[in-house]
Amino acid sequence: MxxxxxxxxxxxxxxxxxxxxxxxxxxxxxxxxxxxxxxxxxxxxxxxxxxxxxxxxxxxxxxxxxxxxxxxxxxxxxxxxxxSAGGGTPLFAGTSGVADFYWVSAQSEYRPTEYVQAWMSFWFDDARRLQAAKAFQIMRSEKIAMTWRSPRFQKNGFKPDFEALDCLLRESQSAIQGAPDTQALLTEEARITKALFRMAASAVSYGKFTRSRNGDASDPANRFLDHGNYLAYGLGATSLWVLGIPHGFAVLHGKTRRGGLVFDVADLVKDAMVMPQAFISAMRGDDQTAFRAACTDVLVGGNALDFMIDVIKDVSMDMKVKHQVP
Structure with a gap:
């Protein structure tokens, strides 16, 4: 053949x-x-x-x-x-680092150069990098507002208080726009994420929920959140590879580790797409295989990779145009 x-x-x-x-x-x-x-x-x-x-x-x-x-x-x-380990988490071993796990990417030298050049045009300027981080957070907030209303989620019993959600997101967007530095942005991100966890748990009548960062094996929602987030990291790493931008040039997360930009990009869809599905799957008793299939369908059906690529392109080119020297 x-x-x-x-x-x-x-x-x-x-x-x-x-x-x-x-x-x-x-x-x-x-x-x-x-x-x-x-x-x-x-x-x-x-x-x-x-x-x-x-x-x-x-x-x-x-x-x-x-x-x-x-x-x-x-x-x-x-x-x-x-x-990766069993079930798809955690990830480890390879060449392109993202915190404690790694991706092996194709070594093509024929990817576009315009986006990495645009990214570099603003990245070394603290004020402009902060502006890019704010743009990412606003896009994340808008994606949550749109995706949490998805008929797919509501059909599967995910019914949040939309009035409370809209109020939370409006307050967050105002705080994002007024953030004086990266630390303030990270604080706001942590605040709204915690509120979203409470809202998502309430939306499916999950009961008391505490997010565990150490993989709480006894709580299915925590396990599914970890699992789904790694899928989002995979798409984030893919979108950056496609556009030729190295993972180390983060605008918000992980300035001391090589893969921080993957976290920035994955955050565009983690709370919007992975979080609702994690609680839905936990409530209906899915195993890891069933959750992975459902989460993949959500990411693909919601055009997650499209969205990531478009945001990266828009932010990089918009920042370049706004700050171009005449």
Missing amino acids: DEISPSSLKTIMYSKRANIYYLEYCRLLVNGGRVEYVTDAGKKRLYWNVPIANTTTLLLGPGTSITQAAVRELGKAGVMIGF
Whole structure:
């Protein structure tokens, strides 16, 4: 069979790709020109195709191995690879760091340069970087206002107090616009996130909820929030790779770690999309597999990657235009 050329693999725009895959206890290899994963069923070996041209992110869990040829083909297609523990969290091991977990990205040198150049035009100026961070937070707030009203969520029993939500978001946007520095922005982000957790728990009658940062195994909502957030990080890392912007040039999070910008970008959709689904899945008793499928559907159906890419492009180019020297 003839080899598939890299150009033919990129006919589907990254923002229109539909799939985030999590694989475990299998081997990825190239078979007949296709990337496939192999599982054992008794004495038989079963081969399953991975549609790499329509895939953004591939998470490899325990019991997986991957051949050099498979990595080569995934690199040609621009698929982000992450190595993770069971269930998709936490992520670890690779080349492109995001806090304590890592992504293996394709080493293409033919990505656009205009966005990283625009990003660099403002990034070293504290005041302009703060302005970009505010733009990100406003976009995040607007996405929450729109997505929490999704018929999909309401059909599954997620019914927040929209009047209280609108009031909270208006207050937050006012605080964001008036924030004098990054620390004030981070404080406001923490305040509104805490309020959103309370509101989301109330929206599904979840009862008392406390967010655990250490993976509270006894609380399904906490487990699903961790799991879904890592999916959002994968999309964030993908959107930055597509636009050629390094992960280290954060506008709000993680100035002392290499992957802070991934957190900034993932925050655009975490509270808007992952949080409602985490509480919905926790209430109906989903396992990790069912939650991952539901969360992926929410991210894809809500055009999360499209949104991330558009915000990055708009902020980078808008900041460049506003501050261009005549």
